[in-house]
Amino acid sequence: MTRPLPSGGQERPAGTQPLASRRERVKVARKWAYLVSSTTYLPLSHDQIERELLGLLDRLLEAVAGDRPATESAAEVGAELVRLHCVGKTSLQCTVDVLAAALLAPADSGSADRLPERVARLLGALASGYVEAIRSAAVEQRDTSDQALLNAVRESQREWRASEAQLDEIFLGSPSGIAVTGLEGQLIRTNLALHRILDRASSEVDGGTLFDFVQEADRQLLKDGYRDLRDGKIDRLRSRPRFVTKDGDPFQATLIASLLRDSHGYVTIVTDDAELALLQNQLRHQLLHDMLTGLPNRQFFSTHLEHVLHLPNPATLYHVDLDGLSLVTDGLGRKAGDSLLRTAADRLRSVVAGENAMVARFESGKFGILIEKSASTPDIVTMIERINETLSEPVYIDGKGLAVTASFGVVEDLPRNVEPAELLRSADLAMRRAKSKGPGRWERYDPVWDNRTRESIGLVAAMPGAWENGELGIGYEPLVRLADGEIVGAEARLRWEHPELGLLPKERYLELAERTALIGALGAWLVKRGWTDKVAGGGAGMPLLVPLTPNQLADPRLAGTIRGILDSVAPAPDRLWLGLPAGALLVAGHEIVDNTRLLADLGIAVVLHNFGVTPGELALLEDLPVHAIRLDSRLMWQAVDKESMVLAGAKTMIALVRQAGITVLAGDLETSAQARWWQRAGAELGMGPLFTGDEGPATDIGSLIGGGRAGPLQGR
Template identity: 25%
Template sequence: MTGHIRGSAGSTGVGPAAACSPSLHAFARAWADAVAGTSQVTRTAAELTDLLYDLAGTLYEALCAVPFSAAAGRHVGRALVDAQLATPEALSRSIATLTQLPLPDCPPALPGLPEQPDLAERLAALQGAVAAGCMTALRERTQDEQESVQRAALSARIEAARALRTSEARFRTMFDEAALGIAIADPNGFVVEANRALAQMLGRPVESLRGRDLTVLLGLDPRESSGELDAVFASAGFNTLSSMSSMSSGDALFGPSAGFPGRPGLAGLAGLAGTPGAPGIPVPGPSVPPGFPAAPAPGSPVPPAAPFPPGEAAFPPGGAGAPGAAAGAGAPGRTGHSRVDRRLVRPDGVSLWVQLTLSVIRDERGEPLYRIAMLEDVTERHELHSRLLHQATHDPLTGLPNRSLLYGRLEKMFSEPRPGDRFGLCYLDLDAFKVVNDAAGHDVGDALLCEVAHRLTQRLAGPDRLVARMGGDEFVVLVEHTSGPQDAVEVARQAQDALSDPIEVAGQLMSITAGVGVIERPVEKAGPAEAVRAADITLYWAKAQGKGRLAVFDEERNARQVARYRLAGSMPEALRHGQFFVHYQPIVEFSERRAVCAEALVRWRHPELGVLGPGHFIGLAEDSGLIVELGRWVLEEACRQAVAWAHAAPDGHTPLVSVNLAARQCQDDRLPGQVERILAETGLPPDRLQLELTESAVMDDHGKPLRVLWELSSMGVRLSIDDFGTGYSNLSYLRSLPVNGLKLDRSFVHGLGAAGLATDPVELRIVAALVQLGRALGLTVTAEGVETELQARRLEELGCDLGQGYLFGPPSAPGPTGPVQL
């Protein structure tokens, strides 16, 4: 097996494992150190590292395989068994070490795949597959041993006539020294022989087991008869429990049966199969092997077995689990068998898990000759599986259920909904946890997370609740059987209250708060992924409000956000397909009441939503970075239009065109070159272009004018500060900026006599101050949002140069000879 893995993963040297060879070598050495000394096979450190390097490479390549399959994990598990590295201690160390397997950089998602694979989930699946592969190989090895016993018995039967004494000695040695506990009973079910291994498992002398009813010995109470129990016995050729006489419950040796959780028959072994005349098994006739009592004839009376002495049988009665595979029940010369896992509690209180195999051996006529029960101690295997299951479903740091267990609980809840049942999810995220990690270190951060987990569990855990850690500083509380949103909100407030007291970590008192997103809805209207996604979105809303805030899911708000997300996703395609267009609004000189400039304003002709104004999509473009490409397109369109107006004008005069620039465009060092190229291609003179920038856009991160502004100004392009007075105004730098004008925000103009409103004297004084400031700096002052004649007169009286607003004309398609005229 390992040779095949080495050839497939290491021969070409071009796969993901080859690309990560140094990391895999380091991981293989760590793995070898972890399992060193756990195998009876002697290997050098280099040999063990080479072996594990091949296995690590197989798992590493499986992480990015498309489609993903955990089969590689099973192959690795089998390889560990073949290499004698599958003792419980070695397997446990291997599974723990695999959590450190280097994660590859997978290629981008392929067509048809919605997103890149979750490597952590794949690694967990591979860990489980490794464990499953080991256990499967171990089970097959045990089955091979049992089959070997059967073959030996069948082979010895041929030699029984001439070598009966030799075969009896061979069987007696095998029977007495077998690691499996074995009991042989007569056709009526009374034990005629038991080996030392069985006596040790039961904690009793061999002599005390002979003559006992096999059903009593196994703790199978006919009063608890069921179809499953009858099937176990019937498949092995036994009488069904319902036909047996009752027994004393104090004689039971076994507790309730159970298969491994979620893995029926995982530890199952093949039953010991035999045929009449096998070594140590009497052949019908006068000759019976020495050391075995003669089997009573079918139907002959058998003296009842006395119960165990009072006070010694301290084992609770229980039923059998699901039957295993049956084979050949009732066929002459063949056996039937069935298997079940059961818990055994000995008189000394020690609890064991065993696998019970029931078989029957028949004579040539098909009549039961002997009944056999075999027990294998699978306690270590059961405990290993329990540990692995816990590791796969719980967070290793806090011990809380992890994402996998939470989704499993949700899947169960959604698959079995009760009418009218509701549930809630509270998604928590600690505020400023990164600051704790960066300032105090990850050890302190981990200790803080453990204390948070403890407080949440102490305060919130209950039969209808589950507290889980999603990863990082995120926790989720599942609340089942709620009566309405108030139940989930109350749990969220309890979670916040649990964190209200300062937490002492490493001698430091820390105050921690958490934002919480809450959803509550009917079970039948949700699914696991949708519910967690909705809670996560709501958490984002809560975090946006500040620290320690709580938000409840709102369907309408979510629908609006989904619509915005879809709108943002369609913008690149819209730009490529020419769905954007430009309208122009005139900027008028107050003294002459004539248009001297036109501002370019972009619009989107959406195929489904109609014409959208900039308020619907400019913010999305800025968030996505598309504003740079969109702004460049608007600039090109505006320059071409200005040149077209110049060609159509009788006097050939080129009007001034004004274009807005976003902050991200101003921070792009390529902007001056792009403007210069556009001016050259369109033929627009630089002094006929005005670029409008906000106050925040003209300063860099240190509060100084951006270098690109000076380059644009040196080209002759006019610069104007848009929405002046609404942002951060650094007046000491304002006088040194290479700008030509200021544009007062419409909020100031509104107070100068909007329709139906009187003039606000405070606003009047503010506007007067701003106008005087602009004039003092030698800048052209433009007021936007002018809608009434009263506002226009006030602004002209205050010395404002230009005005823009619906009084002079709305944004509209370009006219043939210029912007809209008065």
């Protein structure tokens, strides 16, 4: 009984094939994998190595099964071992030992007469394939290394050529003279800048030494310096020798020399001191002057101002701001604005040309003028009239006649004990005060107004920190029914207890805070804090009036923010009254009007503050869902003048308003007489200092909740 062999086309008696069972083959493969792994690192797991070697073992068994073993297959197995990285010092020896023992153990010893010969031939072929694969890998690796080395050399040469080209560009294009010299000073290479500095042609410089062009008195000292540099006594030579031009004229230059890396010469840089001084002057001028107008800048002006303060003659400082410059720039473009600025600068200089004066440009359309007074210097009014008259003459730019006026802040007879920066700041504040009154105005420095303004600005700047530190709080004023003096509600007001200035009136900081980003957050905080305090104090059914500013009203998030506050605390929108300034609504954009309608749609009561008797304000009552009005404070001050035409109109207006179902609130009441008069005129509610007393607004709303009478109205 015979069976076909896997390869070779030969037949063997059954039972003569070595390692006929899979179990025996797996056992040999496991041993082979273990021994080979101990000879070198293999980038495979142990299970993967076993599977690979088991496959190679099966191929060898196929090759040995026949009278003519398939040596080519055995050679491929040797190459495959190299591919698997079985290339340790003893990897091949372990492989031969394992395979020889396995392949020389036939299943039937009676049929093993030619088996050793076949196994030997196969193992020889395996070793041959193994060695050839290692040789090929080594050759390939060497070729790869050679190519990488060749590429590195080429890249290095390319970088060296690029570096050399850059050095040549620097050498040839440098404005400073550069010379490469030998140890004895002989000129090896020079650039055109050196020829220009030495006033020599290239042919007159070549072949000479650097010392030939140095004045004889300085020659030896320069040679000693080069010798010290060569001997390592100094790292770099710095000298200012006198050179001689072709015509024999001496000039001084700055020389810096360094020893070349190979110590066979020097590189020297020569700079003409006259050119350097000219360059320094140009840089200094650019640093101290405005690039657009050529006028001195703020830094130069401040230095000059400090100098003038030490002189005996009186001087006047003008801070000038062009009116309408932004309209020109926004409407006609930056180029037109710059042209107008240059013209304005020239005209300002022309006005003060006959005076001992300096004109400077600070920024944008702001200028400074400092005039040292003399007997012929015009007074301030005349000077300002001359400036505005000159500026208002049209200048034609791109076919359009343009003109400007200016606003002025003036500090006259400059005090000698004040820093220049403070004087400039004072002039700037005076200019802002003038600008707030309209174009073409001027204002003198007012110490009282200046100090008050600085204090107010400082308070606004400190508001974020005050809020963070808990200095900002809330105060409550009672809302009183004038008919019987009962407290029926409260108004929430921002309260600032300053650690140094004490309790501040709201007018001192809210007007300026309106211009900052903090005002929006303060408004939301005031509503939430007041509403939370009212509900916690048991006043859920009592209305709370919270006044808002124009910027708060313009916030598109206002309605959503307030609705969130009500939903999170107590959803009773009709008990929340929001005060809106009537004057702001008259000139408001659509954002404020839309927000007002959104608030009313939420059920919130809208109260118009500072309501007067103008037709525009009356029209608001038809256009907007108004719940109540709070009368203008100016009407309160005239409440005892029963013959006043204003009050007569107010009385008629109140009647009309109440017919429309709108509540009338008289605010800022100071006396009982005012309260009685407005109650007879038709006002239903009142509030003000009359009801808060000397203590001012209460910090605890609980003291107002629960009703009670307002003391000053009892028994009237």
